[in-house]
Amino acid sequence: MAEEKKISMAVIRRLPRYFRYLSDLMKLDIKRISSKELSERMQITASQIRQDLNCFGGFGQQGYGYNVEYLYDEISKILGTDRRFSCIIVGAGNMGNALANYENFSKRGFDIVGIFDVSPDKVGTVINNIKVLHMDMLPEFVKTHHVDIAMLTVPNSKVNEVAIQVTELGIKGIWNFSPTDLRLGDDVIVENVHLSDSLMVLGYRLKESMEGRKTS
């Protein structure tokens, strides 16, 4: 019944970027914007902007452009910024710490409700008002608290095991910070942050650039 218009990942990955730019425009008190002007700011073609936005509906008006606040709200809705996601952090090391202290996540609807680790040094400590629990407590915790997302900042050697564990407990979203590609069920959504991959690409591009070639 509902017409399933398939939206490509390429488009979806640009949405947060539109969201950011619109947020900036609002801060600058700019009320309307044309795809042309936005394209100059974002360094992409106006055509792409119009086509991207039209995947979700006609938010603009001919001869006028887009109303910044309206467009912002619509993209918010698409991205689901209105809903809240309960998240746990597994791995209370440096990266886990950094995530737990990152204020913006809760602003965007992602609440850290638990932090887990296995190290006796870490279990019992408090990070940003959240007590670090032992991994053994995880099954019980998930039973009593709804958890949407597990943020995995465990050592590479443990990540597969942990990923299986959290998905078996019914958690459907994984934000994976390890260099390992997780292979889980089709109903589990995995989003990777492969820091070392990113750094290696930077190294490659830098090297090419130093040798006089252009990369992008």
Place this chain on the structure above:
Amino acid sequence: MAEEKKISMAVIRRLPRYFRYLSDLMKLDIKRISSKELSERMQITASQIRQDLNCFGGFGQQGYGYNVEYLYDEISKILGTDRRFSCIIVGAGNMGNALANYENFSKRGFDIVGIFDVSPDKVGTVINNIKVLHMDMLPEFVKTHHVDIAMLTVPNSKVNEVAIQVTELGIKGIWNFSPTDLRLGDDVIVENVHLSDSLMVLGYRLKESMEGRKTS
């Protein structure tokens, strides 16, 4: 004179992934691999693997496949894993801390040689054997130490200013952890790690999945 075969970013961004899988194969003591078998492990088509690798040269042998160690070495060379990059971290907050303590970077050729901040709380502290210096010391530091890459983990409101500052000092590579897109000279290579974008995409996909749609 040199034939500039343009290699697309899509290919380049897959290189670290090949690198990882080959590294794993070596650990498993696997000496040879066909594109078909690698494709099953990596969940991409064999055709893509062969085409990707052929951008850089014929590393395989008909009827045999690819020698794992040789291919690993070749991709290492392409990625520039042999060279070393001197890096500084600007912003000694939680993320800066996490990066400073991440052991794998030096393994891959990225050495953290300095950490900078402006907060009196942080300046003077020692992170992973590196003393945090005040930003005022940066120009002097860059004069006396060669720096390839600045890893920026400063607050969003300061990142533009800092990016301009480091590029004016001649640093050509930027690893940007802020949600802001930096616009710098053509000779500066910027690689972004937009954590909040990634998380928002996870939220979107999770939402879609919960509503019964598939995203990828």
Place this chain on the structure above:
DNA sequence: TTTGTTTTGACAAAAAAATAACAATTATGA
């Protein structure tokens, strides 16, 4: 050595993504 199998590298085809073009619509200013 010979034959059949495997597997690459190259090229062709298909699919996806980005860009361009333009009719339709609205705003703006004379």
Place this chain on the structure above:
DNA sequence: TCATAATTGTTATTTTTTTGTCAAAACAAA
């Protein structure tokens, strides 16, 4: 009010990326 300029949404075109195909090369076994 009317004419002109601006700007969208949509369709067409182009470009890029991915996938499929196959001859040629190398291996492996008889």
